Amino acid sequence: MSIHPFGAVTVLSPVLMTWLLARGTGKPLLERGIAKHRPAYADYVRRTSGFLPLPPKRG
Template identity: 85%
Template sequence: MLTALSPVLMTWLLAKGTGKPLLERGLRERRPAYADYIRRTSGFLPLPPKRV
């Protein structure tokens, strides 16, 4: 049970918790064009760009 729960928890923490959101917040403040890039691309999976 813990073997399956640990990767799920780690992925959630990186995607929604402390990893990605904190990094993106800092980049949005320093680079205004980065906000548009975030809207167009997938966070972790290499998917085709979204149409905005």
């Protein structure tokens, strides 16, 4: 069984894009900009999930 190069790109591209949005330039930059203008936003970020609709954390 051989892996076609385009098959690898099909898998790696969404993984890279998700990483960039979650950890790279997307979400962190947006949250930093909002936190400057809304101090309570940092608490909201700490309690909620970034991408998955999970129940809020307590505390």
